[in-house]
Amino acid sequence: MRADLNIIYDWVAPNAHVLDLACGDGVLLETLARDKGVTGYGLEIDPDGITRCVARGVSVIEHNLDDGLASFSDQSYDQVIMTQALQALRRPDKMLHEMLRVADEGIITFPNFAYWRHRVHLGLRGYMPVSKSLPHAWYDTPNIHLSTFNDFEHLCRDQGLVIVDRAVGVGNHRGHWTSRLWPNLFGEIAIFRVRRRA
C-alpha cells in the first residue's frame, strides 16, 4: 500500500465503521476489513476503481464528492477517510465540515504544496511543480485547490477542529526526523487526523 495508506491503517480502530471518500481500487478498505474487522463504504467516481472494488468485495458507491455527503446521516460513522482528494474538490472547506458531521473523526491526506522540491520547482526554476505526488501539468491537473501543511492546520483552527495526530509521507516511506520536525518543508504528503472540539 501507499505510505499514507499504511499510516492510516494504523490510525483506524479495530471494528470501526468507516467511510472512505475517493476509495480508489478499495485496497485500504479491503485490508482494514480483513485484518481489523472494519466495516463501511467507499465512494469513488472512477469506473475502473469501482470495478476493482467490486472484484475485491469492497462496498463501493459511485458518487461525486462535489455533490456533498447529504445522503449520509450525522454521526453515522466512527471515522471518515479521504486520501489524496481534498485538493481536487470544489470546496475543500465544506467537505471537511461535512466529514466531521457524519463522523467523530476525519483522516485526510493531500500533497503538501510547500514540500521543498515543490518550492525549488516554483521558487528557483519558476515552473509549477510536477512531482510524484503532483504528477499533472498545470493545464490538465484535477488538483484545483493545492495547499500546504500549514494551510490545512490553519483551516482546522478556523473550523474549530482539534488535530489529534499528524504525519508526513515522503515518496513511498514515512517521513524521517527532518520531515517530522519541519513537516511543511520536508513532508511530501500531509496526513492529518482531526476531531471536532469536544
Add this chain to the structure above:
Amino acid sequence: MPDSHSANTDSQLPPDSVGLITPETARFDTPLALACGKTLSAYDLVYETYGTLNAERTNAVLVCHALSGHHHAAGYHHPDDRKPGWWDAYIGPGKPVDTQRFFVISVNNLGGCHGSTGPLSHNPDTGRLWGPDFPVVTVSDWVHSQARLADRLGIERFAAVIGGSLGGMQVMQWSIDYPKRIANAAVIAATPKLSAQNIAFNEVARQAIRSDPDFADGWYAEHGSVPKRGLKLARMVGHITYLSADAMGSKFGRDLRSDDLHFGFGVEFQVESYLRYQGDTFSSSFDANTYLLMTKALDYFDPAAEYSGDLAQALAPAQCPFLVLSFSSDWRFPPSRSRELVDALIHAGKRVCSAIIDSPYGHDAFLLPEPRYQAIFSAFMQRAAQAAELAAPPTAQPEESQP
C-alpha cells in the same frame, strides 16, 4: 436432476451461446395464497435452465424477468431463431453470468402468457379460461412461487438472484422475504417503487387496452377476438419510455420514409414506422390480460409501504451483498431511483456496490452489451462464485476487461 439442456453442437450458433434450449414445466398442486387474498389451487411454472447444477447444489442463479419478459433469457429454441433469449448478452459461457460455473434458472412468472399459469390458462373452478378473472399477482407472489420451484429443484440457497427493471424488484423482494436463501443480489435498472409518472404511463397503457372494443372486458379469447389495437398502443407508449430522447434522436432523427411530406396522417416519420412495427409485433405475441397484470404488479411494488415508507427498515432482514446498477440516460427508472435503494441499504448497514453506467440507450440499456456493465457485473458474479467456493471455469477467462 436438472442437467444442462444445451446442445451446443450446432456450429451455426455462436460459441459463447448456451445453445439450443428446451423449456420445462413444473406442476404445483399445493395451493399458493396470494397477496390479494385469493388462492391459486394449482399452477404451472415454465422455466429454462442453463449450465449444470453441481453436486452440492450451491451454484444456482435465479434470473427474474421484466414486464414483457419470459423464461427464455438465453440461447435459442430453434437453430433458425432470429434472436436469442432476452439476456443472452449476459448469460452464457465466459459471459458475466458464466454458465460454465453457474446453473442458471429463468422462470416465466405467474400471470404470464408464455406457458406459466395465467389468464390464458383454464380456471379449474369454472372450466373457462381465467381471462380477466386471473387474480392480480404481486412481486411477492412471484417470489414465493419461485422459491417453491427452487424447493422442487433441490436448491436451498441461490448463489445469486439477478434481474433488471421489474426483475430487479423481484430481487429486492427475495432479499427481504428469503434472506437465508439468497447469497448475492443484483438489482439492475430498477426502483424501490414506481413514481406517479411511472404509474401514469402504466395507466395510459391499461386504458389503451381496456378501451379497445375487441377487449370485451377481458373475455376476448372466448369472443374469438384479440385487442390488438389496444395492446399495440400500450406497447408504443411503453416503448417510448424504454428509450432515451437521445437514442431515439440518433436512431431516427426527423428522417422521413419518403422524400416528401404528404400532409396526411399516414406513416411519414421513421420513428412512427418503428413504433408501429414494435406495437404490431408485440400485439401479436403478448396477451392483453397479462400486460394489465404485469403493470399492476409494477404499480403495487413498494416494500417500504408497510414500514411507513422507511425502505431501510423494509430491507432490514436482507443479509446478502447487493450490486445496484443504473444507466445514465434511463428516464423510466433513472439513477436517482437506484440511489434511493442504495441509500436505504447504507442506512440499513448492508453491503452494497453501486455504479451508474454511462449509456445513451435509456432503460433498454440493461439488455444491451456494454463493456463497463459487463466488467462490473462479471466482477460481482466472480465474487459470488468465490463465495460459493465454485471452481474456476475450465478455460481461463480474463480477470476483468478494462474498458
